[in-house]
Amino acid sequence: MKIRSNDYFIIKTILLICLTIFLFFASFLIGRFEMSIKTVWDIILAQFINIPQYWDATLNTVILQVRFPRIVLAILVGGALSVSGASYQTLFKNPMVSPDILGVSAGAGFGAALAMINNASWWEVQVLAFIFGIIAVSAAYFISHMFGDHSITVLILAGVVVSSLFQALISIVKTLADTENQLPSITFWLMGSLGKCTNEDILVMLPALIFSLAMIFVFRHQINALAAGEDEAITMGVNVPLVKLVVVISSTLMTVSAVSICGIVGWVGMVVPHIARMITGANFSKLAATSFIVGGAFLLIIDNVIRGVEGAELPLGVMTALVGTPVFVILLSRVKKGWS
């Protein structure tokens, strides 16, 4: 019997979680310092139980301060971007939508660039990126409400407009930046990297992520009905303005907290929901969960490749595009019937 994409959701989810857990531990082995699985295991375990330290103290730092936050954040960022992409795709009834459709990335990019030409600290860069990401989406939302007929198409249009505006502003900041330090750091930020993340970043990201995921979980069936279109959802009794606001707020929070930590990472939010749909079907109540797990594993694998390559650290956003585009083309050829 043919296994359809909607069958065996729980088994598939458990398998995907197992795969991600395996990847999580395997990822500790990648990097310049070579160590055995047992050492990694013992270092992690030593945090909870008493194990006599037989390893070099630097390995403690490497595992707990460098690799641990990077691996955890790869999963959280990948998951956050994917869920927010899946929500937007379902809300906007459009398979080509990505999390930055309402201008969040462009806004965050401008905030980060603005901080960088003022020689702000890394922490201030993150805060400014966060604030401007939210400003951009709020601007798009209010423009659509002030001048539009409240329809979802107008919201997308407003997002595109705001996005372009902030892209222009980024360019202005770039021309003002000094070419020694500021311009390269702006450029690298815009290409994305998990290289600078710390354990504190996890603590910053978690509340926003948990809040957003909870909101989306609560409204998952209402969001799902929006795949039939705004008008039909209203006639099915969905409070569309509320659900729209919930999706915009949670997707923005997730994306902006991800982007402010690791810069602009494209393609994940657009491609992963399609992979997830192939695994567990189009129904949003399942899609959201699958997107999170697949997105986490996807970004972790890509970041592992980056860490594994000796010599140069490739930008994350570039790698996701390099991997994402061919994957997308393959998906396009396989499931285009379902989109039409």
Add this chain to the structure above:
Amino acid sequence: MLTVKGLSYFYHPDRIILKDISFALESHDILCMLGPNGTGKTTLLRCLLALNKMKSGRIEIDGLDLTRTSAKKRAQMMAYVPQATTMAFPYEAREVVLMGRVAHLSTGKRPTKKDRMISDEAMEKLGILHMSRYLFNEMSGGEKQMVLVARALAQQAQILIMDEPTANLDYCNQIRMLQVIKSLSERGYSILMTSHFPDHAFLACNKAVLMRDGVIMAQGIPEEVVTTENLSKLYATPVSVTEARLDDPDRFIKVCVPVMNDYKKERGEII
């Protein structure tokens, strides 16, 4: 059940789209709304469904003012069957039908076994249960239309608003759809449908409303309202309402035929 009184609607005050529309829909009624393109039929449906906000008038269901009810409450009383389009994503037919249950779902809750049973029953009634696992986008126009009717039934509302349920369907599927509509009305549903086929008023409906330029030109039982004179005026083109004899010599049905101008001159009747 559903009463509409003095409904009017416009985008700009100098161009009225709907003017003083009043009609009533009782249980077991099948009301067919006829009228040329761009006459405001769809806008009227959208006003009933609160997708457009009427400028004046009242819409009541069993005395309850519809403008004061929530979308959810409204959805439990009135379901909408749109014209079949494609979904953006590969949903299965049963998932589309199950969406109708969202009208009864409290926020945060998931559909229960009972919800699934109700959706399956809706598909069973329409004879499409065996297609429940087909991808919606891969179904034919007639099948898609049936899935959307099933979704409306799963919503368990007594009033069904159908936007041209027979559009883009072949004869077989048109008749199937009309039979489904008829059997639903026998089960107590009230159905309001728009159509571009006046014949369908005779085939299935017990009420006809003729609408032209945003006003109701005539309404009543189809035999009295759908006449040669009224239809010719309605469509601003000669239409002949006549009787056709079926194979069985004693059975006649009324049919409506548009007449090309030159033939009209020669015969004044259908050929």
